[in-house]
Amino acid sequence: MRFAAKMTALITMLLAVSLAVGGYLVMSSSFDARLKGQVRDAQEEVRLLGMTVQALCAREQGQDTASSGAIERALEAIPQDRSYCLHAADGTVLSESADFPQEAVQNGRAGVIVSRVQNTTSGSRLITTSLLTLYGGTYSLTCLNDITDMLREAETELQRFRWILAAVLGAAVAATAALSVYMTRPLRRISRTARQLAAGQTDRRVTVRTDDELGDLAQNFNAMADALEARLRELAAAAQRQKEFTASFAHELKTPLTSVIGYADTLRSRTLPSEMQFEAANAIYTEGKRLERMSFALLDLFALERSEPSFSRVQTGALAASVQKSCEYRLARQKQSLQCDVEEAAVWGEPELLRTLLLNLLDNAHKASPPGAVLQLRGRGVPSGYLFCVIDPGRGIPPEELSRITDPFYMVDKSRARAAGGAGLGLTLCRKIAEVHGSSLRFESVVGEGTRVSFLLKGEQK
Numbered sequence: 001m002r003f004a005a006k007m008t009a010l011i012t013m014l015l016a017v018s019l020a021v022g023g024y025l026v027m028s029s030s031f032d033a034r035l036k037g038q039v040r041d042a043q044e045e046v047r048l049l050g051m052t053v054q055a056l057c058a059r060e061q062g063q064d065t066a067s068s069g070a071i072e073r074a075l076e077a078i079p080q081d082r083s084y085c086l087h088a089a090d091g092t093v094l095s096e097s098a099d100f101p102q103e104a105v106q107n108g109r110a111g112v113i114v115s116r117v118q119n120t121t122s123g124s125r126l127i128t129t130s131l132l133t134l135y136g137g138t139y140s141l142t143c144l145n146d147i148t149d150m151l152r153e154a155e156t157e158l159q160r161f162r163w164i165l166a167a168v169l170g171a172a173v174a175a176t177a178a179l180s181v182y183m184t185r186p187l188r189r190i191s192r193t194a195r196q197l198a199a200g201q202t203d204r205r206v207t208v209r210t211d212d213e214l215g216d217l218a219q220n221f222n223a224m225a226d227a228l229e230a231r232l233r234e235l236a237a238a239a240q241r242q243k244e245f246t247a248s249f250a251h252e253l254k255t256p257l258t259s260v261i262g263y264a265d266t267l268r269s270r271t272l273p274s275e276m277q278f279e280a281a282n283a284i285y286t287e288g289k290r291l292e293r294m295s296f297a298l299l300d301l302f303a304l305e306r307s308e309p310s311f312s313r314v315q316t317g318a319l320a321a322s323v324q325k326s327c328e329y330r331l332a333r334q335k336q337s338l339q340c341d342v343e344e345a346a347v348w349g350e351p352e353l354l355r356t357l358l359l360n361l362l363d364n365a366h367k368a369s370p371p372g373a374v375l376q377l378r379g380r381g382v383p384s385g386y387l388f389c390v391i392d393p394g395r396g397i398p399p400e401e402l403s404r405i406t407d408p409f410y411m412v413d414k415s416r417a418r419a420a421g422g423a424g425l426g427l428t429l430c431r432k433i434a435e436v437h438g439s440s441l442r443f444e445s446v447v448g449e450g451t452r453v454s455f456l457l458k459g460e461q462k
Contacts, residue, residue: 123148309436315346369450370392385459
């Protein structure tokens with residue numbers, strides 16, 4: 001059963017029970033009050049009639065106590081339209097009205113006026129009996145009051161109440177059904193949107209403008225849908241990156257493996273002059289070292305993905321001196337130099353990872369710069385942390401390439417990068433190291449003028 005139908009049924013049931021019980025109590029109380037009023041009036045009337053008969057009989061105390069004529073004269077005080085009966089304790093009827101039914105005769109009790117209701121085919125009547133003492137004897141005076149009209153009026157009111165109850169319940173059912181449908185409309189919208197989301201329409205949202213719990217539910221549902229859509233985008237982007245990574249990795253493996261296999265096949269299938277043998281062996285060695293560098297870079301990336309590095313206090317001056325010493329030999333081969341301008345400070349990070357980050361950035365700067373160029377490594381304390389910058393006067397990076405240079409295996413100039421021994425993983429590793437340290441790489445480059453790469457580190461933990 002739908003929730004709106006359940007609400008309608010429940011409210012209708014509660015309303016029907018409440019109206020029925022309330023109406024019954026009100027009508028029962030009203031009927032009892034009216035019946036008690038009739039009984040009270042009838043008993044008071046019988047009491048007055050009995051007192052009148054007793055008083056009239058008392059005037060004739062000197063006469064014979066068995067004189068029925070005296071009692072009959074006293075009974076003449078009873079109005080002619082009253083239905084009554086006077087009988088002795090043994091059941092002998094002394095006097096009665098013409099229309100008095102014998103089945104209505106009942107014996108009285110001393111000091112008590114008794115009333116009861118009797119229903120017949122012709123109607124209903126109230127029978128009231130009072131005990132009288134006349135001439136030393138005990139008699140019962142019974143009077144009848146017709147209450148058929150009162151009972152019919154009560155039945156009419158009951159029937160009227162039934163019709164009113166039916167009308168009220170009908171209106172209540174219609175109003176409750178409409179209200180339930182209106183109140184559950186946000187739930188139906190949420191349900192419809194949930195089905196659309198499940199079907200893949202991740203841009204669907206719920207439009208509910210209420211300030212109640214349903215409005216809060218709709219807002220939370222939309223927030224969940226936003227988070228779900230963002231997560232799905234992330235997963236799709238990750239899947240695409242994984243696909244591109246696999247394709248690029250296979251492509252990067254293909255070139256050195258083709259060279260290695262080709263030169264190895266030449267060496268085993270024919271006899272070559274010593275100079276050609278050296279050339280082939282050198283090509284195999286060079287491609288093997290390239291594969292080795294690519295493998296190590298991949299292992300470093302996987303290690304960052306799988307484990308959390310242990311951070312500690314790192315002195316920027318010592319870090320820069322270590323990096324400069326490691327770069328001296330390679331830079332000297334191209335008659336390049338490194339200018340260090342690093343303020344002494346303490347940062348929070350993993351020393352070896354930060355060293356790898358700076359070495360890779362300087363290696364890229366070295367490959368992109370002409371012989372005799374001066375590379376710069378700068379470090380400055382800023383209000384939000386410590387800023388490292390690597391600057392080169394090289395060929396620069398086109399603006400359209402800047403957003404992809406940290407993707408795995410992506411190279412702006414593939415032929416030049418391969419000639420320099422690159423595998424396209426250096427900047428990917430740099431980006432990952434920066435992310436581990438809660439930072440990101442910022443590239444500023446002008447084609448033909450050079451490139452500036454910076455990243456911000458947190459200060460020493462207090």
